[in-house]
Amino acid sequence: MSPPTRSSISFRGSSQIISEFFEYSVNSILYQRGIYPSDDFKSVKKYGLTLLVTHDEDIKAYIRKFMTQLHKWIINDKVSTFVLVIVNKNTGETVERWQFNIAINQEEEGEQSKQKSIEDIQREIQAIIRQITASVTFLPTLEVNDYTFNILVYADSSVNLPNNNEWIDSQDSKLVNNSESVKFKSFSTNEHKIDTLVSYKLDK
């Protein structure tokens, strides 16, 4: 008797992967850079790594909120860049700028054989998260409680902003002065390619 067959499904939407990656990256950065005290984080297993995500309800809700919006824009290809800036609470000076560029893979025609497996994507993401974690070695130590973060999204001018004041048009791109930049590995899904980069202020 032939075995019963049915192909098993292992599919996750590309935009799903990307938003998830952003969410974990943001959490990792907030933890690694000491924006919030480490008590606010708990460890979870993800991408074969132990990552720290916040369990502070306010921060969680905030991240959740902009991630939801971001996700909608990613699905509709409205976003080209997603930026997390770390700002000094007192001076308002930007000291660090984490930038994620979202590019759309254009080769839609034909190349079905190039379908990337979920494992490959996971491995790429794992490498980036590792690099983000390791970046504390060269980034300046930040005092707990002196900094906060902000999210910038470079979106298509046609996007509809939700009818509340959560998103505002940003006047400046919050670049870091006297900065050095380090770029991380990139990862790609079948539909998107993500580049990651950090710029940081260096006192001389």
Added chain:
Amino acid sequence: MDIYHDAVDFETIEDQKENIEPTRDGHSATALKSLFTTPNPQLKKKQFEERVKIEESLKDIDELDDPLQPYLDYIQWINNNYPSGHTVESGLIQVLERCSSQFRDVLYYKNDPRYLKVWLNYAKYSENPRDIFVYLSRKEIGKSLALYYEEYANYLEVNNRNFQAEKVYLEGIRHMARPIARLQRRYNEFTVRYKQKEQQQEDLLKNEPQSPVFPVRSALAVKSGGSLFSYDAPKSSQKRKLDVFNDDDEENEKNSPIGRGGWDNLGTSKYRNKENKLEAQPWAGEMLKQNGKSSSLKSSTNKISVFKDDFASHDTSFPVYKIIKTPGKKTEKVDLNFDLLYQKNEEYCIEEILFMMRNNNIKSVPAEEIEVDRPIEASKNLPITNNPLIPKNSKSKKNIESETIHLQIPNLKSKASPTKTFFTKSAAEEVYSMFNQNINDDKEKANLYDEDNEFVYEYTEQLTAHSHQNKTILNDLTEQNPKTTSEIEIPLVECVVNPEDENLKGLLLKDLSPSLSTYNGFYNYSSNMNMCSTLKKNINLKQTRHVFIEFKGNQDTYNLRTLLGEGGYASVYLAESMEGDLKAIKSQRPASSWEFYILKQIEKRLHGKDVLKSIIACKEIHLFEDESYLVLDYINKGTILDIVNLYRSNGQNVDEHLVIFLTIELLKVIESLHSINIIHGDLKPDNCMLRFNDASSDDKNKNSRGIKLIDFGRSIDMTLFPKNSEFRSSWKTDQQDCSEMREGKTWTYQADYYGIAGIIHTMLFGSFIETAHDGGKYKLANSLKRYWQQELWEPLFDTLINSSSFGKLPITDQIKDNRLKFEEWLEKNGSPLIAIIRNIETGIK
């Protein structure tokens, strides 16, 4: 973007990331890159030259306006060139020491933050940073800098000296250290933390050291010293446990800061830690002391003795191997005692010899105690030829043999049917079917009996000729023996229905009270959608990125990603909601809200029950005139069929632990469904999703796992039908349908029982279920494997595939009894289960 191209690639640094020490100011990525990409000898040479140059410049330091600056540059240079902080190579501590001590009495640097930072950097490398802070306070360095108080307080707080930390903050505020605003803010933050801690761990805080944090007046010091001394006096008689370090040469005494009564000079870190350094001594003649007495060493060797074959006590006269020489062939060495095999011209097989020797040993024990006349050596010695026991043994062995034969004969007799002489399988089935007709089950009788008299309505076509035949036979039977029927409680069948009739379903749904439109998540549209075929076409074109479906009812938009499955009328898509959740959308043409009704009813009737998580949750339905879209939860952990295939691909059957676990889960769900009068109606391996965890999750609890039933399209809500209704299906049946369906009889809950049997069968055997008649009952065509838990499976299969024979359905109690037995077994033997599940979680995504 410009900065993107200028940016340093992390990969150039990544290999060396462990060699970079995080610092307050960070490292320049460009510097790190040039450092890690320059070859080592070249780098060393360059660094050496640069260092010489810097050292040169330090000589002229007195000529400068700001003599601190060259040191700061030097430290910065070290920071850039030696990212791993202090090493022998970088000599960071030495430079910090030189810098800090050189300016310690220079007035205009006392409150220079740059100078203080050098000290703080130095404190980081110190064994006891508190000494440094105290020293700084004595020297009044950083007295009016907030940084000093912040760092000191921080250090104390980290070391759980909150009381002292508070003192430091207050001292700083008293001195109006700048920037005072920041210091004040830090202090406020600290007090918040302090209060929190106070509430959480009161006892701990009470035990904190409360000694002064800053140097106190010397008068007090003398006083406390005096009392300390007198307190110590009685202790001196005790054995000294700690050796107090004594400086052994006079010269050190002079340099010691304590010796001079003050801390004018902090000394170097090497000097301060001299107690911890062993002085170098020649190795010659040194002994490594051992713990304990030397005698214990000897005795310890006797503790575990190495096992040795006791050759001496054995008779070694016979060879333990034999060399067989056959002319023309290689000589063979056989590691066997041939003398044992061929005793007295008789040949014994290994088992026989083993048996003899065993018997020998067992008997020899009492022999030692009771039978004095038999020499002990004789029973112990191996050459059995010499042993008087052998003939006796071989006889007793024969006795046993003949006994077993005797035992087997009645066994065979009882099993064998008297008619079974020569027969083929089909002949046997013929015989069985004859039996079956005679001893037909009573319920079946009743059904057909009633069919003649009181039919309410029937949706199926004519009865088949076959069942007519059946009926006549039965009628004959009942006439012959009317007693049997009258004695048994007969469930009155009020109607026989085709449950698949869409008209009927429509009628039933229309008459619901409360009506379907009041259900949560029900969206009805009076328009045509006409999207099914378009969607499918687009999905097939792989333009998956742009297939959207928008429902006006609740403004939800879904992005369809892929086709999960397809049936005759329905297609199931994986869809991503705008919130990023994954859902399964079941589109159906023509529209049907039946499954929605069933799922919502289950949700309502089982509200709050744990078992609900084993049933697919339904979010909403969008019902158009022509099509319907059911939004369901998406489970991506595969089905039971996937498990079977996963094992099959490795050439195995599903592990029995896992089968038992899933069986228990299945039985639980079906018990609950039947208890609320719902029949699933289409149970098969691919309708059982797995409720497993992500491979990455740490959860070791099996209770968080289980199954999730899907596809309630064929389900039946018994409460909608008159009591004791039965069903007759119109679809083409196969082995996966219960025997009642296949034989064209009416059925109710049997469908689910048989369905479960089918699922379990697929898991155990890796093939679809097949049944055969066996003396009026059904049994599995395949026989259970010897090593399976037959005492569990046999009764379960018997119950499931002969559910009609119990009379009144559902047989939830019988199912539960079976389940409890399985649970009991799993409780005892379930330890490997979680590892198996975790393996599958990594295997099935």
